[in-house]
Amino acid sequence: MKHLPIINHTYQKLHNEFTRFITTKGYSRGKDVMYPTCIREFLFFIENKGVETIQNVDANTIQSYYYYISSRPNQRRAGGLSDSMLKTHLYSLRLFFDYLLDTDVLEYSPARLPKFTLKKSEQREILSNDQIRKLYTVCESYRDKALLSAAYGCGLRRSEMVNLDLEDVIFHKGIVIVRDSKNHKNRTIPMSDFVARHLKEYIVNERTKGLINNRKINNSFFVSNTGNRWRGNNMNDRLHYLV
Structure with missing residues (x-):
């Protein structure tokens, strides 16, 4: 639009x-x-x-x-x-x-002047740990698994995943730093070995590959095929597809 x-x-x-x-x-x-x-x-x-x-x-x-x-x-x-x-x-x-x-x-x-009544939002379904692990079996890329790990393994909001940078994921300490989160304060989130493995595999095997015309890549953790920060709507679409 x-x-x-x-x-x-x-x-x-x-x-x-x-x-x-x-x-x-x-x-x-x-x-x-x-x-x-x-x-x-x-x-x-x-x-x-x-x-x-x-x-x-x-x-x-x-x-x-x-x-x-x-x-x-x-x-x-x-x-x-x-x-x-x-x-x-x-x-x-x-x-x-x-x-x-x-x-x-x-x-x-x-x-x-006008008052509008929005339709009632549908209640979100909370997935169990077993259901979340089963989602990994339908993933089609390292990025899919990293996205699931950030969303479900770390509990990041969509905006937090969009704003996540490489230096915010500290593997040797096993933590993720979330900056400018909802309460306007940085917070530290521990990540399991399972989550860390999938985040690292995405960085090593896929993050810089498949870029269109070998474009330069920015410092975002999740990047699109153009090397830019991956948009929240695209993340959301991908998660809905996997779920």
Whole structure:
């Protein structure tokens, strides 16, 4: 959705200014791209609905947009947008309209008027140790096993796996350092020999192989075929595939 075309020059300008604003606020990696992307989709939506100025956006417009994003297909996987992604879209709108208020583009924020009820999230299934070990038998690569080890063996959140760097895995001490975790404090996680073996096998046998056009690789623990930090959505898709 980050490449949706916006024809209205005023909307283009607002999007560019909002993107710069988000960048200066120093949001965490990923959020600085996600919020402007959500707003691009919103501006694309209202432009195609014939809303010619941002001042003409009202609560009904926001409501229509919410119905649109809650029913449109997910671009990365089967089904629709998750509750988490819907909340991100709504939060992006609030940030955007608060920005327009602060810069005197608007006198009030229509994004704060509607109330939305998200569908109840399905309860997550907790896997037993035997079930987790069986997952390793369906792995197709060293990276699959390392991903399972980080997620289930170390209990890392998706964002923590994305931000994990090579130096954060200290094999001779048998620990993983999680930086900038949910409570904004570093924490130390012990890893078993089983987990350490799979993490090390990924580094030795696969991490730097298969890169497209022999591209340079960064310091991320999990990397994509382009040598960049592996995206959280791709990690999530892979875990769902294995499970």
